Amino acid sequence: MLNQSSPSNDLQTGSVQLLPAVSLDNVIFGFHHNELTVLLLQAKSNQGWMLPGGFIGKEEDLDSAAVRILTARTGLTNVFLQQFYVFGSAKRNRKEHLGDVLQTLGIELTAESWFMQRFITIGYYALVNYDQVIPHPDETSLACSWQAVRELPPMLFDHEHIIAKALHALRLQLNYQPVGYTLLPKEFPLKSLQTVYETILGRKLDRSNFNRKLLSYGILEKKEKHYSGASHKAPFLYSFREDMYFKALENGLEKDF
Amino acid sequence: MLNQSSPSNDLQTGSVQLLPAVSLDNVIFGFHHNELTVLLLQAKSNQGWMLPGGFIGKEEDLDSAAVRILTARTGLTNVFLQQFYVFGSAKRNRKEHLGDVLQTLGIELTAESWFMQRFITIGYYALVNYDQVIPHPDETSLACSWQAVRELPPMLFDHEHIIAKALHALRLQLNYQPVGYTLLPKEFPLKSLQTVYETILGRKLDRSNFNRKLLSYGILEKKEKHYSGASHKAPFLYSFREDMYFKALENGLEKDF
DNA sequence: CCAAAAGTGTTCCGTCTACACCCATGA
DNA sequence: TCATGGGTGTAGACGGAACACTTTTGG
Structure with a gap:
């Protein structure tokens, strides 16, 4: 048996x-x-x-x-x-x-x-x-x-x-689902998320266009600035809006207007 | 055992x-x-x-x-x-x-x-x-x-x-691979392919836009006209270009210019 | 000539791309 | 004040959607 x-x-x-x-x-x-x-x-x-x-x-x-x-x-x-x-x-x-x-x-x-x-x-x-x-x-x-x-x-x-x-x-x-929630810490600068995308895709992305696109999905929430001590403008931190993120995982990414 | x-x-x-x-x-x-x-x-x-x-x-x-x-x-x-x-x-x-x-x-x-x-x-x-x-x-x-x-x-x-x-x-x-080669006869009017797409997607597509899009992929080859006996303009028949079709199955659909 | 369906063109609009410009920061 | 990198703006290309117009066919 x-x-x-x-x-x-x-x-x-x-x-x-x-x-x-x-x-x-x-x-x-x-x-x-x-x-x-x-x-x-x-x-x-x-x-x-x-x-x-x-x-x-x-x-x-x-x-x-x-x-x-x-x-x-x-x-x-x-x-x-x-x-x-x-x-x-x-x-x-x-x-x-x-x-x-x-x-x-x-x-x-x-x-x-x-x-x-x-x-x-x-x-x-x-x-x-x-x-x-x-x-x-x-x-x-x-x-x-x-x-x-x-x-x-x-x-x-x-x-x-x-x-x-x-x-x-x-x-x-x-292409059709959000990524990053489980890869990044709770709060992160947009640049980190961009690097994640670039790493996965294996090619460089345009900073300006990336920011606009990701923000347009409405799954990110802007937090306070982060002063890293580096000699340049302090970037804003962002976090994922969990409700939106998981909805987007289910239904695919679409901009809501 | x-x-x-x-x-x-x-x-x-x-x-x-x-x-x-x-x-x-x-x-x-x-x-x-x-x-x-x-x-x-x-x-x-x-x-x-x-x-x-x-x-x-x-x-x-x-x-x-x-x-x-x-x-x-x-x-x-x-x-x-x-x-x-x-x-x-x-x-x-x-x-x-x-x-x-x-x-x-x-x-x-x-x-x-x-x-x-x-x-x-x-x-x-x-x-x-x-x-x-x-x-x-x-x-x-x-x-x-x-x-x-x-x-x-x-x-x-x-x-x-x-x-x-x-x-x-x-x-x-x-969205990223061609469809139809194995569903349709060797030669077919574009309208048939459109109906295949419409059936799979469950919604109507615009005839003009569909034709332009599919032809732009370069996987179709125009054949002679087909006179069906119906009282309207005879449609051209098309066939899939097998080489292009299977290349597109592998690599995804992209227009080549 | 007419209806029906194929073929072709056009306009509008939103998105992607590339790049320019300004702003904040610490050295 | 300078270099660095973040934030924002914009012109052009591209592609999709909607729709109008023309052409061909058999009745």
Whole structure:
């Protein structure tokens, strides 16, 4: 019976029964030093890097599993997290590496082992505030740390491809949904938000036009000036108007006149 | 062992081993009598309607499975077929109905039966030429036929929701990818393409502006006039320039000047 | 000649783009 | 007072919406 063949392992979820053949990988984007970064795990076994992922409980919603996995590595709850693609090529070779990982854990492998079967993986991407994350490696990992998207370390499996696809989805999202609420601190100068956009899109934007456009959406609220001590005009700080922001996430961005 | 728990049934794929816990549903859109239609199956057991779906072979690419399932019901190969969402709520109740379906087939059900487990399903949508489809019901179905999207019959499971989500994805696609190649005959008047767009979007478009816009993409090629016998000016026929069309599918639509 | 639908042109308006100009700040 | 970067203004290009006018066709 299927139930018996699933291992009652506690890798991810205590002794909960897991859905077989399906995994989930989170591409967690942060923003630091004007760079777009991703939170990655480094495998103990062979020093390769991988996305924080996991499996889905037998009676667990997909979205809940994604949140659970994200929370386990970052400590965060309540972030923007969205499914973007299912990677289902039959040749997604987990196998040759996964053997190493599991041996490190002392898990016995046979040809029919649950872990050796073919997996499809569901990709989610998240946007989180870099400063609020406390990276937690899991048992199979040497390290859990941020890496610049522009110069990724050697990645295992097809995870480099998954990141590329996530970035593509994120760029599309910019066109019709707001971005930034979960990436930036509560209050921020417009220039920071512009840099976020520029970083995601990979190109420069015109300051004047960017300001006008973003303000026209009505999702920003002007706060007091911020004196940084630099020898130039102090910029105004802004915060997102939560009600408007989430409405815009649902319905898409449109100017209201 | 997992292998033994999967049924060697021949519902979908002969006696091939299947991926457990994952199914795949195709939303196959056609276009007929100025209506957007979907190809549906009617269950023998309770007369409810459902999407043509199936399971994935143990060593089969996801995309290949989607094509196989589509081909089985339509006879078509080589159509536009695209993954759009994974439905992973734990409460996706296949169960109460699936029992009926399987009893009709004489398959024995126990609580631990393979078919009774919780499934996630991967949604694909397809755009096909209505006239080229020869609907083939499967063994569990009374009928396989086109139904208007605007007045769907009573649907089983969450399939009405899946169709709604597919339509939404299709509408988004119109903004940055061309549509129509697989929906229309090789040569067609611009008015037909406009009706396709209007049907998908659910609103009227201005004829003049539509023509200008579509022609500006450079994916259409003007052919000879078509005399229909109606008492009005004969429209020019157009065909898609395949090279341009597929380039635009990849890179998105942009006018080239 | 007429109705119907295709084809073409025009005007209006809002948005995007590029760039210029002024303002505040600390050195 | 100077350099730096923030804030604001503006002219031109571009694209979408609405609508008018012309052309072709069969009756």
